[in-house]
Amino acid sequence: MSGNKMLPPAYNPKLVEEKWYRVWEEGGYFRAEVDPAKKPFCIVMPPPNVTGELHMGHALNNTLQDVLVRWRRMQGYSVLWLPGTDHAGIATQARVEAMLAKEGLSRFDLGREKFLERVWAWKEKYGNTITMQLRRLGASCDWERERFTMDEGCSEAVKEVFLRLYECGLIYRDNYIVNWCPHCRTVISDIEVEHKETAGHLYYIKYPFKEGNGYVLIATTRPETMLGDTAVAVNPADERFRDLIGKTLILPLVQRELPVIADDYVEMEFGTGALKVTPGHDPNDFEIGRRHNLPSVQVIGPDGRMTPEAGVRYAGLDRWECRKLVIEDLQREGLLVKIEDLSHAVGRCYRCDTVIEPTVSKQWFVRMKPLAEPAIRAAEDKRVVFIPERFTKIYLNWLENIRDWCISRQLWWGHRIPVWHCPDCGESTASRGEVERCPRCGSERVEQDPDVLDTWFSSALWPFSTLGWPKETADLSYFYPTSVLVTARDIIFFWVARMIFMALAFMDDVPFREVFIHGLVLDALGRKMSKSLGNGVDPIDVIESHGADSLRFMLVTGNTSGNDLRFHFERLDGARNFINKLWNASRFALMNLGDDRAMEQVDRSKYELVDRWILSRYHRAVRKTSECLDLYDLGEAARVLYDFVWDEFCDWYIELVKPRLYRGTPREAAVARAVLRKVLGGTLRLLHPFVPFVTEDIWHHLEPGAAPLIAQCWPGDEPELADPAAEEEMAVLMEIIRSVRHIRAEMKVPPGRRAAVVLVAPEEKVRQVIEQNKRYIEELAAGTVSVARELAVKPAQAAHAVAAGVEILVPLGGLIDIDKERARLVKELDTVLNELSRVEGKLRNAGFLSKAPAEVVAKERERQAELTQKRDSLAARLKMFG
RNA sequence: GGGCGGAUAGUUCAGUGGGAGAACGUCUGCUUGACGCGCAGAAGGUCGAAGGUUCAAUUCCUUCUCCGCCCACCA
Numbered sequence: 016m017s018g019n020k021m022l023p024p025a026y027n028p029k030l031v032e033e034k035w036y037r038v039w040e041e042g043g044y045f046r047a048e049v050d051p052a053k054k055p056f057c058i059v060m061p062p063p064n065v066t067g068e069l070h071m072g073h074a075l076n077n078t079l080q081d082v083l084v085r086w087r088r089m090q091g092y093s094v095l096w097l098p099g100t101d102h103a104g105i106a107t108q109a110r111v112e113a114m115l116a117k118e119g120l121s122r123f124d125l126g127r128e129k130f131l132e133r134v135w136a137w138k139e140k141y142g143n144t145i146t147m148q149l150r151r152l153g154a155s156c157d158w159e160r161e162r163f164t165m166d167e168g169c170s171e172a173v174k175e176v177f178l179r180l181y182e183c184g185l186i187y188r189d190n191y192i193v194n195w196c197p198h199c200r201t202v203i204s205d206i207e208v209e210h211k212e213t214a215g216h217l218y219y220i221k222y223p224f225k226e227g228n229g230y231v232l233i234a235t236t237r238p239e240t241m242l243g244d245t246a247v248a249v250n251p252a253d254e255r256f257r258d259l260i261g262k263t264l265i266l267p268l269v270q271r272e273l274p275v276i277a278d279d280y281v282e283m284e285f286g287t288g289a290l291k292v293t294p295g296h297d298p299n300d301f302e303i304g305r306r307h308n309l310p311s312v313q314v315i316g317p318d319g320r321m322t323p324e325a326g327v328r329y330a331g332l333d334r335w336e337c338r339k340l341v342i343e344d345l346q347r348e349g350l351l352v353k354i355e356d357l358s359h360a361v362g363r364c365y366r367c368d369t370v371i372e373p374t375v376s377k378q379w380f381v382r383m384k385p386l387a388e389p390a391i392r393a394a395e396d397k398r399v400v401f402i403p404e405r406f407t408k409i410y411l412n413w414l415e416n417i418r419d420w421c422i423s424r425q426l427w428w429g430h431r432i433p434v435w436h437c438p439d440c441g442e443s444t445a446s447r448g449e450v451e452r453c454p455r456c457g458s459e460r461v462e463q464d465p466d467v468l469d470t471w472f473s474s475a476l477w478p479f480s481t482l483g484w485p486k487e488t489a490d491l492s493y494f495y496p497t498s499v500l501v502t503a504r505d506i507i508f509f510w511v512a513r514m515i516f517m518a519l520a521f522m523d524d525v526p527f528r529e530v531f532i533h534g535l536v537l538d539a540l541g542r543k544m545s546k547s548l549g550n551g552v553d554p555i556d557v558i559e560s561h562g563a564d565s566l567r568f569m570l571v572t573g574n575t576s577g578n579d580l581r582f583h584f585e586r587l588d589g590a591r592n593f594i595n596k597l598w599n600a601s602r603f604a605l606m607n608l609g610d611d612r613a614m615e616q617v618d619r620s621k622y623e624l625v626d627r628w629i630l631s632r633y634h635r636a637v638r639k640t641s642e643c644l645d646l647y648d649l650g651e652a653a654r655v656l657y658d659f660v661w662d663e664f665c666d667w668y669i670e671l672v673k674p675r676l677y678r679g680t681p682r683e684a685a686v687a688r689a690v691l692r693k694v695l696g697g698t699l700r701l702l703h704p705f706v707p708f709v710t711e712d713i714w715h716h717l718e719p720g721a722a723p724l725i726a727q728c729w730p731g732d733e734p735e736l737a738d739p740a741a742e743e744e745m746a747v748l749m750e751i752i753r754s755v756r757h758i759r760a761e762m763k764v765p766p767g768r769r770a771a772v773v774l775v776a777p778e779e780k781v782r783q784v785i786e787q788n789k790r791y792i793e794e795l796a797a798g799t800v801s802v803a804r805e806l807a808v809k810p811a812q813a814a815h816a817v818a819a820g821v822e823i824l825v826p827l828g829g830l831i832d833i834d835k836e837r838a839r840l841v842k843e844l845d846t847v848l849n850e851l852s853r854v855e856g857k858l859r860n861a862g863f864l865s866k867a868p869a870e871v872v873a874k875e876r877e878r879q880a881e882l883t884q885k886r887d888s889l890a891a892r893l894k895m896f897g
Numbered sequence: 898g899g900g901c902g903g904a905u906a907g908u909u910c911a912g913u914g915g916g917a918g919a920a921c922g923u924c925u926g927c928u929u930g931a932c933g934c935g936c937a938g939a940a941g942g943u944c945g946a947a948g949g950u951u952c953a954a955u956u957c958c959u960u961c962u963c964c965g966c967c968c969a970c971c972a
Binding site: 020024025026203210217233234235236237280281282284285286290291292293297298299300301302315359360367373405406408412413416440504505508534535539541572573575577578580581583585586588589591592593594595596598599600601602603604605608649651654657658665666669670675755756757759760761763766767797850853854859860861862863864865866867871873874875878 | 899900901902903908909910911912915916918919920921922925926927929930931932934935936937938939949952953964966967968969970971972
C-alpha cells in the first residue's frame with residue numbers, strides 16, 4: 016500500500032485548487048493549437064467589463080463554457096476558449112472620473128489626452144481583477160490569446176468595419192431625436208433605455224385661440240416640454256376638432272403661435288384627443304414635426320436644465336423644478352384645468368437610471384435594415400441555432416422591427432470615430448490614418464470627430480476581431496466560425512444579434528453555429544442580484560467557503576437552459592457534500608487498490624454479477640452523460656452523474672465489493688479491485704468537466720505519474736459493458752435486500768442482531784441467482800440467508816414480505832409484535848390491491864388491448880401476475896394471524 | 898397592447914403520452930474497518946382550474962387564474 020492512506024477524510028479545496036490550476040496553465044493544457052488533424056472547437060468568451068468583479072452571472076456563464084470546453088478537449092478536439100475583457104465605455108470612464116473627483120478634478124481639467132492616460136493606467140492596474148477571479152473558478156481558457164476590445168488588433172477591426180460601412184453608406188450622420196442621458200451626458204441607443212412603469216400625472220392645459228375666445232384643451236405628462244411646443248395635432252377623423260384644423264393657438268407662458276394640424280398618429284380616445292407637439296423633445300412629435308415641417312425648439316439642455324430658448328423665467332432651471340414652476344404659472348393664469356393620476360412607462364438610462372431626455376442632436380447611425388435582413392435569414396435557415404429554440408423568436412422579432420442604431424457616444428474612453436471634419440468647407444473625411452488637411456479645400460484646421468463609438472460596436476466584432484481579422488490569420492481560418500456562444504438571455508439584442516449581422520457582413524458567415532442561452536442568477540427570493548439591493552452573493556466568498564467545484568456543480572445542476580436560477584446556500588452544501596462523497600469513495604478505493612496496477616488486468620469471465628451490474632450501469636452513465644452534453648443539457652448530465660456516483664457506485668457497489676476485498680480470496684479481491692479501478696477512473700473523467708479540481712486531485716492519487724486528467728480522453732462508448740441480464744438479476748437482489756432492511760427497521764430488530772432470513776423462491780432461475788449471491792444479501796441486510804423452493808411449514812413468529820416474486824420470511828422469535836406485523840401486512844396488501852385493481856381495469860378495457868402497443872400490454876400483464884402473487888402471499892400470511 | 902417563462906412533496910426544483918422523482922427539511926434507528934459533509938428505513942403530492950384530443954393526459958390542444966420576465970413612440 017502506498018501513501019494513499021494519507022488522504023484526509025474530508026476534501027479540502029483550499030489545499031489543491033491553486034496547485035492544479037498552476038499545473039494546467041503552466042503545463043500549457045489551455046493552449047489552443049491549429050491542428051489540421053483535429054477538429055476545431057472554439058468558444059469566444061463574452062468579455063466581462065474591465066471594471067468588473069466576478070458576480071454570480073459570470074460564474075454561471077463561465078462554468079457552462081468551461082464544462083463544454085473541457086469536455087470537447089477530452090473528446091480530442093483542438094479547443095480554443097478565447098478570453099478577454101471589454102473596455103466598457105461609460106462604466107470605466109465613470110469609474111476614473113469618480114477617482115479624479117476625489118482629487119477635486121474633472122476630466123475637462125486634464126484634457127482628453129491626459130485623461131485617457133489616466134484611464135489606461137487604471138486599466139493596467141485594475142483591469143485584470145476579473146481574469147484572476149476567472150482563474151479561481153477553474154476557467155480553462157487560453158490566456159495567451161487574451162484580448163481587449165481596445166487593443167491594437169480590435170481597434171484595427173473597429174476602424175476597418177466603420178470605414179467599410181461608411182463607404183457603402185450604411186453609416187451616416189444626421190440630426191435626429193435621440194435618447195439623451197443628462198447624467199452620463201451622452202446619447203445612448205434605443206436598447207440602452209429601460210422603460211419602467213412609473214406613477215405620474217396627466218395635466219390638462221388650456222391653449223387659447225389666437226382669435227376670439229375659447230381654447231383647445233390638451234393633456235400632457237410632461238408640462239415643462241410645452242415651452243418647446245410648435246403645434247397642436249388632432250386626428251383628421253375626429254369630428255370634434257374638424258373645424259379647428261388650420262386655426263392658430265397661442266402657447267401659454269411663451270405666447271408662441273401654434274398651428275392646429277391634423278395627423279393620424281393622434282389617438283382620439285387618449286386624453287382630450289388634442290396633442291401638443293414638441294418635436295425637440297419627443298420621438299413621436301419629432302416624426303410629426305418632420306411630416307409637417309414644424310420647427311423644433313430645444314428647451315432642455317444636455318445637463319437636464321432649461322435652455323435660454325425656454326425663456327428667461329425658466330432658463331437654467333432643472334427640468335423637474337421647471338415642471339413645478341410651469342404648473343404654478345399655469346394655475347395662476349387659470350389655464351390648468353385638472354391633474355389626473357396616470358401610470359405610464361418612463362424611459363431611464365440602463366446605467367444610471369436617470370430619466371432619459373429625448374433630444375434632437377447630430378449623431379452617427381448605422382442603417383440597420385440591410386444588415387438585419389441576412390441576420391434574419393441566418394436564423395430562419397438554422398445556420399445559427401438558439402438553445403433553447405424559443406429564443407429564436409425573440410431574436411427575429413427584434414431584428415424585424417429594428418430601427419437605426421445610434422453608435423456615437425459623447426465620451427472620451429472608447430474607439431474614436433475615424434472621421435475628420437473641416438470647419439472651413441464642411442467636408443467630413445473618413446480615414447484609417449490621421450488626416451492632416453482637408454482633401455477638399457486643403458484646410459489644415461481639420462479636426463477628428465470628438466465622439467467615440469458605442470462599446471457594443473467593438474463587441475459586435477469580437478468573434479472575428481479576436482481571431483485576427485482583418486488579417487487573414489491561421490486562427491481565423493481554422494477556428495472561425497466559432498462553435499457556440501454561451502451567454503445570458505439579457506444580452507441577445509445588445510450583443511448576440513449584432514455579432515451575427517456584423518459577421519455576416521464582414522466574414523460572409525455566421526460568427527457561431529449555436530447560441531446556448533442561460534438564465535439569470537436570482538437571489539433566494541427570486542430577485543435579480545444587484546448592487547443597489549445588496550443581495551448579491553460573491554462567487555469568491557463561495558469559493559473560499561465551499562470550493563470552486565461546489566460552486567460550479569451547484570450552478571450546473573440547478574440550471575435548465577434558458578431558465579433563471581435561484582441561489583440557495585443549502586444547495587451549495589449539497590454540492591459540497593457530493594464532492595466530499597466522491598472524495599471518500601475514492602479514498603476507499605485508494606485504500607484498497609494498492610499499487611499493483613499491472614496485476615489488475617482481469618479476465619472478464621471472472622466478473623461476478625455485481626461487477627457486471629456496475630459496469631453496465633457505468634456504461635449507461637457514460638452514454639447518458641455524453642448524450643446530455645451533446646444536447647446542451649448540462650444540468651441533466653450532472654444529475655445523472657450525481658445519481659450514479661452516490662446511489663449506484665457508493666451506496667451499492669462499494670458495499671457489495673467489501674466482502675471480497677476484506678474476506679475474499681486473493682483472486683476474488685483482484686477482480687473486485689480491477690472493476691473498482693475501472694469504474695472510478697471512468698467516473699473521474701466524466702465528472703472532470705464539472706468539478707475539475709477534485710477530480711484532478713484524485714486522479715493523481717489513483718494514477719500517479721500519469722498525464723493530468725484535463726488531458727485524458729473522454730470515456731468512449733463500450734457497448735460490451737451493457738448487460739441487461741445482470742441489471743435484471745441485480746434488481747432482484749436489491750429488492751430483496753431492501754425488503755429485509757425494511758422489515759428490520761419496522762420491526763425494530765437491533766442492528767447488531769443477525770436475522771435468519773428465509774427466502775422462498777419457486778422459480779428456478781431466481782433461486783439460482785440468490786444462491787450464487789447469498790453472501791451479498793447476508794452482508795448488506797445483516798443476516799444469514801437460506802433459500803428454498805417451497806416451505807411446508809412457515810414459521811409464525813416471522814415478519815413477511817414479497818419482493819420480485821420471492822417470499823421473504825424473517826423469523827423474529829419472541830420479538831415479533833403480532834399486531835404490528837398484522838398492521839404492516841394490511842397496509843402492504845392495501846397498496847397491492849389498489850394497484851392491482853388499476854392494472855386489471857386497464858386489462859379489461861377492450862380499447863386498451865386493441866390499441867395500445869403490444870409491449871405496453873405485455874408489461875401490464877406481467878405486473879398483474881406479479882401483483883396477484885404478492886396479493887395471494889400477503890393474504891395467506893394474514894390468514895395465519897387469524 | 899403584444900410575446901415568453903413558471904405553477905409538481907413543507908421548501909427549492911427536475912421529469913414524463915402508459916406504475917409520480919431528487920435535494921433540503923421532517924420522523925425512526927445506527928461509534929456498520931471511505932465518508933455523520935455519513936449509513937439504513939419512513940412519512941409526505943386529486944402534478945394551478947375547467948374543457949378537449951386519446952384505449953390512456955401531470956405530460957398534447959384550447960380557455961382561464963395567479964406569479965415573474967421581455968418587447969412596444971397612446972401624449
